Amino acid sequence: MMTSQINPDDYNRNDTDDADTVSATVPEDCAGSRFDKALAQMFPQYSRSRLQNWLKAGHILLDGQSADAKTKVWGGEQVSMAPQMLPEELAFVAEDIPLDILYEDDALLIIDKPAGLVVHPGSGNWEGTLLNGLLYHYPTLKTVPRAGIVHRLDKETSGLMVVAKTIQAQLNLVQQLQGRSVKREYIAVAQGLIKQDGTVDAPIGRHNKDRTRMAVTSMGKAAITHYFVLERYRAHSLVKCRLETGRTHQIRVHMAHIGHSLAADPIYGTRPHGSTPEIYEACQHLGRQALHARKLGLIHPETNKPMLWRSPVPVDIQALIDFLREDIAGEFEDDWDEDDYDVETIYQG
Numbered sequence: 001m002m003t004s005q006i007n008p009d010d011y012n013r014n015d016t017d018d019a020d021t022v023s024a025t026v027p028e029d030c031a032g033s034r035f036d037k038a039l040a041q042m043f044p045q046y047s048r049s050r051l052q053n054w055l056k057a058g059h060i061l062l063d064g065q066s067a068d069a070k071t072k073v074w075g076g077e078q079v080s081m082a083p084q085m086l087p088e089e090l091a092f093v094a095e096d097i098p099l100d101i102l103y104e105d106d107a108l109l110i111i112d113k114p115a116g117l118v119v120h121p122g123s124g125n126w127e128g129t130l131l132n133g134l135l136y137h138y139p140t141l142k143t144v145p146r147a148g149i150v151h152r153l154d155k156e157t158s159g160l161m162v163v164a165k166t167i168q169a170q171l172n173l174v175q176q177l178q179g180r181s182v183k184r185e186y187i188a189v190a191q192g193l194i195k196q197d198g199t200v201d202a203p204i205g206r207h208n209k210d211r212t213r214m215a216v217t218s219m220g221k222a223a224i225t226h227y228f229v230l231e232r233y234r235a236h237s238l239v240k241c242r243l244e245t246g247r248t249h250q251i252r253v254h255m256a257h258i259g260h261s262l263a264a265d266p267i268y269g270t271r272p273h274g275s276t277p278e279i280y281e282a283c284q285h286l287g288r289q290a291l292h293a294r295k296l297g298l299i300h301p302e303t304n305k306p307m308l309w310r311s312p313v314p315v316d317i318q319a320l321i322d323f324l325r326e327d328i329a330g331e332f333e334d335d336w337d338e339d340d341y342d343v344e345t346i347y348q349g
Helices: 035-042 048-056 130-137 139-143 167-178 250-257 277-286 315-327
Strands: 022-025 060-062 078-081 101-104 108-113 158-164 183-191 198-201 204-206 214-216 224-232 236-243 291-299 306-310 345-348
Touching: 035 048, 048 060, 108 130, 130 139, 158 167, 167 291, 183 250, 183 315, 198 250, 204 250, 214 250, 224 250, 236 250, 236 315, 277 315
Parallel strands: 158 291, 306 345
Antiparallel strands: 022 078, 060 078, 101 108, 108 158, 183 236, 183 291, 198 224, 204 214, 224 236, 291 306
């Protein structure tokens, strides 16, 4: 369920104010809410703590006046906000990084991310990221939070991502993600023989001992993954996974949670039972988790038309699949690439 109904026409850069000022109208469904709570609902692309800091510093005005976080709003008030960049964001620089663009229009980009490319600068990866490449190829994205990035893929996960080219499109896409209307399907090689299709509905949060890892924990956020068995080999299964939510490492954590971690996963993987030395070597040669985001479907933020993009299985994962097939001398047909989304237009890479 979307958290608010904001008219895109009410969320615009103010032509008469500073170029970095964003104006918006408080939605009627925020009536009676604290101002800080309404801000979190209106601007989900920013963290609540960040909005509260801007509010305290006077960077957010309510009907042209400073306001307290506890101030009640009733809908219809005008909010003026001047987003402030964090110190690490000020260090973001444009870099000439090749991007595989499958689709582009005035509102969004669809990118086929290769394995090995970090999406967003962070500790240990302050350069050479997708964001740096976006700023180089699309300089206007410097005015959009996080250069238009609305969701991420792990460094070693390949596949499809959507990037917003405007703040209005970004807000719409964030709300679609929150409302679970964005369709994301992955292809993966999992360890072990999975008996049947299933769903993992288990909250995910930081591991209580190793903060670099994620884990299924009662203190985590809701996470739902649907998985479907496509092929079975000697000690592995080929599956497709569909996400309802988008938690960090979600598929990797959920598959490991049910005892079927992804092949070659350096964090959550284990050596599969029944594997031969040759299979183990083939998985290690992959050098990354066997996970690829192959389908992405959404409602276009401007035309409201459903759209779908597909990315072919990359060479390295396809080579592993072929090896696993040959190992059991099986004959398989790639009939698992059927289109089962209810859309009008399909773009295929």
